[in-house]
Amino acid sequence: MPIIIISCDSYRTGRDIGEKTARAMGYDYVDREILPPVCEKYGVQEEKLLKALEETPSLLGLSSKLRNRYLAYIQEATLGQLLDDNVVCHGLAAHLYVLGVSHALKVRVLSPPEALAGELSTESVASPEKAKKIVKRYEEQRKSWSVGTFNLDETDPSNYDMVISLAQIDPDEAVKTIADTAGYRKFQPMTYSVKCLKDKELAGRVRVLLMNKFPDVKVKADGSTVVVETKAVKREKRKRTEAIKELAGSVEGVSYVEVHVATDIFRQAAESAR
Amino acid sequence: MAIITISRGSYSKGKEVAEKVAERLGYECVSRDVLLDASDRFHIPEVKLIRAIHDAPSVLERFQHGKQVFIAYIRSALTCRVAKDNLVYHGLAGHLLLKGVPHVLKVRIMADMTSRITAEMEREGISEQEARTLLQRDDEERRRWTRSLYGVDPWDSSLYDLVIHISKLTVSDAVDFISEAALKEQFQTTESHRRKMEDLALACQVKAALVDPFFDVGVTSDYGNVLIYAKSGDRHVNKIKKRAKELEKEIEGINNLEVHAGVPVPEDAL
Numbered sequence: 001m002p003i004i005i006i007s008c009d010s011y012r013t014g015r016d017i018g019e020k021t022a023r024a025m026g027y028d029y030v031d032r033e034i035l036p037p038v039c040e041k042y043g044v045q046e047e048k049l050l051k052a053l054e055e056t057p058s059l060l061g062l063s064s065k066l067r068n069r070y071l072a073y074i075q076e077a078t079l080g081q082l083l084d085d086n087v088v089c090h091g092l093a094a095h096l097y098v099l100g101v102s103h104a105l106k107v108r109v110l111s112p113p114e115a116l117a118g119e120l121s122t123e124s125v126a127s128p129e130k131a132k133k134i135v136k137r138y139e140e141q142r143k144s145w146s147v148g149t150f151n152l153d154e155t156d157p158s159n160y161d162m163v164i165s166l167a168q169i170d171p172d173e174a175v176k177t178i179a180d181t182a183g184y185r186k187f188q189p190m191t192y193s194v195k196c197l198k199d200k201e202l203a204g205r206v207r208v209l210l211m212n213k214f215p216d217v218k219v220k221a222d223g224s225t226v227v228v229e230t231k232a233v234k235r236e237k238r239k240r241t242e243a244i245k246e247l248a249g250s251v252e253g254v255s256y257v258e259v260h261v262a263t264d265i266f267r268q269a270a271e272s273a274r
Numbered sequence: 275m276a277i278i279t280i281s282r283g284s285y286s287k288g289k290e291v292a293e294k295v296a297e298r299l300g301y302e303c304v305s306r307d308v309l310l311d312a313s314d315r316f317h318i319p320e321v322k323l324i325r326a327i328h329d330a331p332s333v334l335e336r337f338q339h340g341k342q343v344f345i346a347y348i349r350s351a352l353t354c355r356v357a358k359d360n361l362v363y364h365g366l367a368g369h370l371l372l373k374g375v376p377h378v379l380k381v382r383i384m385a386d387m388t389s390r391i392t393a394e395m396e397r398e399g400i401s402e403q404e405a406r407t408l409l410q411r412d413d414e415e416r417r418r419w420t421r422s423l424y425g426v427d428p429w430d431s432s433l434y435d436l437v438i439h440i441s442k443l444t445v446s447d448a449v450d451f452i453s454e455a456a457l458k459e460q461f462q463t464t465e466s467h468r469r470k471m472e473d474l475a476l477a478c479q480v481k482a483a484l485v486d487p488f489f490d491v492g493v494t495s496d497y498g499n500v501l502i503y504a505k506s507g508d509r510h511v512n513k514i515k516k517r518a519k520e521l522e523k524e525i526e527g528i529n530n531l532e533v534h535a536g537v538p539v540p541e542d543a544l
Contacts, residue, residue, distance in 0.1 A: 102442065110432055135432075157429065158384055162451075163437035168379075168460055177451060186442045 001027075002187035003082050003104045003197075004178060006090040007154065009139070010111040010119055013166065017109050018090035020175045025182065030081045031091040038077045049074060053093060056145050069211050071149065076208045079201040085189060095159065096150040101196045103189040105182050108157065109174060110165040195223070202226065206248045214244065224255035231264040233271060276301075276461040277361050277375065277471075278452060279368030281382045281428065284412050285390040285397075287440050287448075288383035292364035294449040299456060304355055305365040312344075312351035316482065323348055343486045345371075346544075350482035353475035359463050366416075369433055370424050374542060375474060377467045379456050380433065383448060385440045469497065472527065476500060479525050481544045488514055492543030498529035503539040511535045 004021060008014025015031060022029035032050070039046045051062055052070035062070070071093070078092045082104075095106050111119075117131035120138050139155055146154035157163045162181065164174045181187070203221040210217045210228065218229040226248050232240045241259040248257040278295060282288020289305070296303035313320040326344030349371045355361060356372060363372075369380040387409065394405040420428045431437045436455060438448045455461065463471075477495040480502065484491050488510055492503035502518055504511050515533045522531045 105442075108431065108437075113432070155431070157382070157431040157437040158386075158439060160437075161439050161442055163431040163434070165432060165435050167432075168435045169455065169458070170460070173455070173458060177455075181443070181447070181451075184443070184447060186444075 001086045001189065002182045003085065003098070003101070004088045004182050005094045005098060005104055005106045006088065006109060006178075007093075007095040007106070007160070008090065008109040008111065009135075009142070010116050011091055012119065013111045013115075013171075014090045014109060017171055017174060017178070018088050020171070021178050021182075022088040024175055024179045025086075025088070027086045027088050028081075028084065030078070030087055030089045034077050034081060034092070035074070038073050042073050044070060044073065053091075054145070056141070056148055065215050067149070069215065072204070072208050072211055076201075076204040079197070079204045082197060083201055093146075093150070096146055096152050096154065098197070098200065101200070102193040103187050104193075104197075105178070105187045106160045106162075107178050107181075108160045108163040110163065110167070112165075112167045199223070202251070202253050206251050206254065209247055209251060210244060213247070214240070217244070219248075221254075224253055225258065226251075226254050226256070227258045227260065229260045229262070231262050231267075233264050233268045237261045237263075276377060276379055276456040276463065277356050277359065277372070278363070278379045278381060278456055279372060280362065280364040280452075281367075281369050281380070281434065282364065283384065283390070283416070284409065285393040286383050286385040287445050289364055290445050291383050291438075291440075291448045291452065292362050294445065295452045295456070296362040298449060298453045299360070299362075301360045301362050302355075302358075303362045303364070305363065307355070311355065312347040315351060316347045318344065318347060342489050346478070346482045346485040349544075350475075350478040353471070353478040357468075357471050357475040359468070359471075367420070367424075370420065370426075372474075375467075375471055377461050377463055379452070379461045380435050381452055382428075382431070382434045382437045383440060384437065389441070473497070476525070476527050477544050480521060480528075480531075483521050483525070484514065484517060488517075492539035494540055494543045498527055500528055500531045502531070502533045503537060503543055504533060504535040 004027070006014050006018045006021070008017065018031060019029050021027070035046050035049050038044070039049065048062065049070050052067045053074065055062065074092055075097055078089065078094050079098070081087060082089060082094065082098065098104050113135045114131045116138070117134040120134050143153055143155050146152055152159055164177060166174060199221040203219040203226065206221065206226050206228070207217060207219040210219065214230050216231055220227045228244050228248060230240060230244065241261055244259045245257045248254055278301070280288050280292045293303050295301070310320060312318065312323055323344050326348070352363065352368070352371050356363070356375070369378070372378050387406070390409055391402055391405045394400070394409060395402060398405070416428055420426055426433060436451065438451060440448060473495040476498060477493045477500065480495070480500050481491070481493040484493070484502065488504070490505060491514060494501050502514060504514050511533070518531050518533050522528050
């Protein structure tokens with residue numbers, strides 16, 4: 001059975017649509033409520049995970065290194081939930097990292113601009129023009145967050161199967177449309193699409209484990225084979241390869257680890273200059 | 275009883291979707307017909323209208339307001355057709371030309387670049403690179419056109435009620451969604467919607483009649499009472515008033531027509 005991933009410009013509206021869809025289809029609903037166990041497991045405050053999902057790195061906020069690590073935790077937990085199938089997922093940015101999985105139906109829901117502006121602004125929104133400005137500014141922030149983090153524009157409709165605006169369409173009608181669409185044959189899991197999702201989940205687990213020591217690692221999985229890409233100076237290459245192989249090999253489901261270490265030219269140059 | 279606009283990029287299967295929706299609902303399917311109507315009514319060669327609605331204005335054109343004139347003609351032809359109801363319009367810029375009409379179901383159909391390239395290669399017999407370049411150029415032209423004349427990006431999904439990506443979803447799925455949505459209560463033509471549409475069509479006709487040479491006049495219509503807004507100190511005010519008197523006789527449906535000079539132009543004025 002398919003996975004439904006809902007992205008929405010308003011967390012409240014997305015949650016409402018997600019819960020209703022899950023209820024209509026008898027599916028599980030997954031959202032930010034899965035974060036407390038993640039916080040406990042990794043000893044992180046929930047507030048920080050939420051910041052990583054919403055804010056771009058800044059001097060006073062999260063560093064990009066920390067944000068990437070927190071997002072990796074979220075990604076690992078979300079992918080684990082999605083493996084169960086029959087799931088409606090919202091609010092965990094899954095639309096940006098569950099790519100190439102054909103049984104995932106991705107829907108973007110847009111709230112009416114006035115309602116969204118009212119939610120975003122503490123002041124009362126007097127005119128539709130002001131509402132539009134507030135929404136535009138927020139959209140720009142989300143765009144910059146998603147491009148900076150996953151190199152994908154969250155506001156680009158081509159990243160979804162469908163976009164529904166609630167300005168004219170009633171939320172219950174939107175829910176019905178989503179539920180009907182999820183029933184289409186193309187969104188039924190196939191051996192290959194399930195394998196893609198399992199690969200992503202395994203890669204997510206390995207990445208979380210490696211990130212503490214090697215924050216720049218990129219991990220791909222194919223069955224039980226894991227390919228890790230990283231950077232190091234020449235003399236560290238062998239040591240790093242061995243450490244990665246040992247760590248990644250200890251993850252459940254991994255039978256073979258391939259490590260590609262590229263030369264870190266900046267560190268190499270800095271060390272040669274000393 | 276609804277009006278549906280389908281916005282699409284070239285080779286995105288939007289035309290096919292529009293035709294099938296019209297067939298399913300028993301509606302009229304309109305695209306080029308609007309340009310032909312405008313061409314007949316205002317005696318402008320169709321090719322000029324196509325350029326006006328397709329190509330982004332050059333720097334010089336922005337000062338000459340030629341495009342605004344042609345677009346006013348096209349809008350007038352489109353609103354006259356739309357006022358009759360039960361219509362699917364899949365020509366360019368329908369969602370923008372019918373802005374402010376509450377019961378219009380605005381849809382955008384998109385397709386993957388790869389499938390668009392394949393379709394263009396098959397139809398035009400050109401190489402992949404040529405097809406890609408042509409499509410990218412066409413998309414960019416649409417973006418520039420919409421930005422320069424309406425200040426929005428046609429790719430912005432908030433302009434539409436539904437955006438459907440033809441990839442995993444098929445043309446037939448899109449037809450199902452649109453047909454179902456069009457039958458919802460909010461898209462049905464009520465008496466108040468019909469009146470608003472007739473007022474818009476009337477205002478568009480008046481604007482089209484005045485736009486050359488008075489391109490900066492504002493026009494509104496409410497229950498057939500047409501107001502023309504001219505800028506204060508406009509040396510053409512007397513000419514506009516004279517032309518307005520003629521229009522009162524020429525255009526059907528006008529109850530009363532007034533020219534206001536030096537009054538702020540309402541935001542919803544054309």
